[in-house]
Amino acid sequence: MSGLAAVLAGRHTPGVHRWESALDVAAVRHAVEHAGWGFGYVDGAGLETRAEVLRAIGSALAFPDHYGANLDALNDCLRDLPGRTVLLWDAWAGLAHAEPRWFGLVVELLGDRGDAGPAVEVLLRGAGPADAVPLLA
Template sequence: MTSLATTLQGKRSAVLRSGRSAQEVLAVGRQAGWRLVDLELTGPTDKAAFLDLCANAFDLPDWFGHNWDALADCLDDIQDEPGVLVAFAGAEHLSAPDREVIRDIFDERVDLGPNPFVVVAATGT
């Protein structure tokens, strides 16, 4: 967990993998004072259910269109201080094409700035 703590302290954006649970990842973010987003899938799901989870977890605006482009646009607008930490667990419950799109959206958001945005692929609870 040292690399995550170092990333948060350095206020750097990143997409990371961790063998830790989503709750352990969030605990590190809590200690650092970051905005926490828990995206933990516990069973088979589809695009619509994932987008609903994102709408709730990120507290997206009412106008969120529940599609991939709208998710990307809404994530671009999230600029919390000192940063946003997303614990993403259970990706294996999504289809391979959906996982690829989600990875692309998160990669693009991480590169956006100016405030740090960190996504950690964690294990389930």
């Protein structure tokens, strides 16, 4: 968990990273919440469209009922998160393979928060295009 520990401790800039870890979701949640960060989980198995993925992210991060499941709404709701957040996204490659352009847009929006709200670290876990995002080591 060293890469994630560095993010949680402020020694590594949050963003979107591939993450190779066999920890179960409950253990990741515990570590993240113990560090004072919020946590969300997306089981991406079978999710291959942007609409499915955006709805899953909205559900995982407890976005409000009016969340529109589009990129503008995602950006707005990420900005309104109550604090720094880790999103663990298992089986992420469905969207990356089915809609690579949209995958790139979603990843860009998730990873480039700038001053637009609290930090978000997205952990992409599982097989997928190795060149899609950097590995969190």
